[in-house]
Amino acid sequence: VAYNTFLNGDFIDISQATVSVLDRGFLFGDSIYEVFPIFNGTTFGTQEHLERLNNSLNAIHLKNPLSGLQLGRIFQELLRETNVETGVIYLQITRGAPAVRSYRVPQQSPPTVLITVMPAPEQTNNTLTAVTLDDQRWQQCHIKTTTLLPNVLAKYTAEQEEADEAIYIRDGYALEGTSSNLFIVIKGSVVTPPLTQNILPGITRKFLLQVLRDQNIPHIEREIKKKELLKADEIWLASSSRDFTPVTILNNKPVGTGKAGPLYEAAYEAFQAFKIDACTEVTADTNELVS
Ligand code: PDD
Numbered sequence: 348v349a350y351n352t353f354l355n356g357d358f359i360d361i362s363q364a365t366v367s368v369l370d371r372g373f374l375f376g377d378s379i380y381e382v383f384p385i386f387n388g389t390t391f392g393t394q395e396h397l398e399r400l401n402n403s404l405n406a407i408h409l410k411n412p413l414s415g416l417q418l419g420r421i422f423q424e425l426l427r428e429t430n431v432e433t434g435v436i437y438l439q440i441t442r443g444a445p446a447v448r449s450y451r452v453p454q455q456s457p458p459t460v461l462i463t464v465m466p467a468p469e470q471t472n473n474t475l476t477a478v479t480l481d482d483q484r485w486q487q488c489h490i491k492t493t494t495l496l497p498n499v500l501a502k503y504t505a506e507q508e509e510a511d512e513a514i515y516i517r518d519g520y521a522l523e524g525t526s527s528n529l530f531i532v533i534k535g536s537v538v539t540p541p542l543t544q545n546i547l548p549g550i551t552r553k554f555l556l557q558v559l560r561d562q563n564i565p566h567i568e569r570e571i572k573k574k575e576l577l578k579a580d581e582i583w584l585a586s587s588s589r590d591f592t593p594v595t596i597l598n599n600k601p602v603g604t605g606k607a608g609p610l611y612e613a614a615y616e617a618f619q620a621f622k623i624d625a626c627t628e629v630t631a632d633t634n635e636l637v638s
Contacts, residue, residue: 351429353421353462358428361463370459372441374448376494378459379403383422383436384551384587385464387626390422390436392587395550399491400438406490409442412458425464434466435588439493471589474607475511476596477582479573480504482515482522482545489544498525512584512594514576517545521576524584528552529571530591532581532603532610537566551585554625555618562617564610581608590618 350358354366372378381400383390390396397415404411413421422436443456484497502525505513514529515522522540523529528549530539537559542548559566576582580603585591591614593607607615 351464367444370444378441378493380439385434403491429464474595477512477594478510480513482517501525521571527584527586530583531579541568
């Protein structure tokens with residue numbers, strides 16, 4: 348029988364994967380997650396995602412129950428079994444399911460570990476529409492926690508306004524999307540907000556900056572005023588589930604020409620080449636995990 352999921356030591360199908368109602372992920376959102384992109388049948392940026400996973404775990408005082416070696420083997424097993432070429436591996440670790448509901452952080456509570464392969468949806472748009480929205484999230488957006496109600500509500504508001512995404516504004520500055528990092532083009536230069544506790548340190552963001560550097564495309568990490576966002580020539584949103592995508596309509600107005608811009612096209616092509624290169628090195632990457 349085919350399986351696509353690892354739950355607490357067992358390989359099963361996602362439809363069979365269940366957790367206790369006492370699970371702290373369910374009761375408190377006491378849980379973190381990570382999303383590893385799958386490209387050409389292998390995970391891409393594995394080390395970077397594992398590093399961020401460990402940072403998230405440290406931030407909530409939870410020990411990683413699995414070594415890099417164990418995770419690497421689980422990934423390989425799931426990828427072999429599902430043969431998924433494009434998609435993501437979703438990983439979630441919660442603080443387990445102690446017998447009593449209590450805010451206190453339990454000393455002895457085996458974490459719940461879920462790892463599942465999600466194939467990419469058949470069709471996704473090549474461009475996005477977005478609206479700006481006040482950032483209602485907390486002060487530690489650099490932690491990749493599953494406590495995502497503010498993001499869900501922002502996405503709901505965006506949909507009510509017939510937009511695909513919301514771009515968060517805090518204190519007059521544009522930060523990121525509900526599940527993506529923000530890049531804009533002004534005066535021929537790519538700008539992305541610096542890493543602070545107000546945004547997630549995206550791995551796609553990191554690789555995209557590397558590609559811009561390699562391609563000598565002018566770019567800078569600095570704060571973006573809402574005013575600058577509203578008059579940007581190009582806007583891109585970057586995430587592991589879809590590389591990066593141009594926003595062609597913001598607040599019901601066209602961005603630049605209303606089409607994917609020239610810097611987007613140049614960066615996108617270079618990014619695809621970068622991914623192919625990175626994935627040919629993946630065997631070495633995985634060996635590193637396993638050794
Ligand atoms: N989201 N910012 C936020 C708030 C995010 O949730 C994400 C990713 C990113 C982009 O990070 P990365 O490039 O490492 O995927 C930025 C994932 C894909 C999700 O929640 O499904």
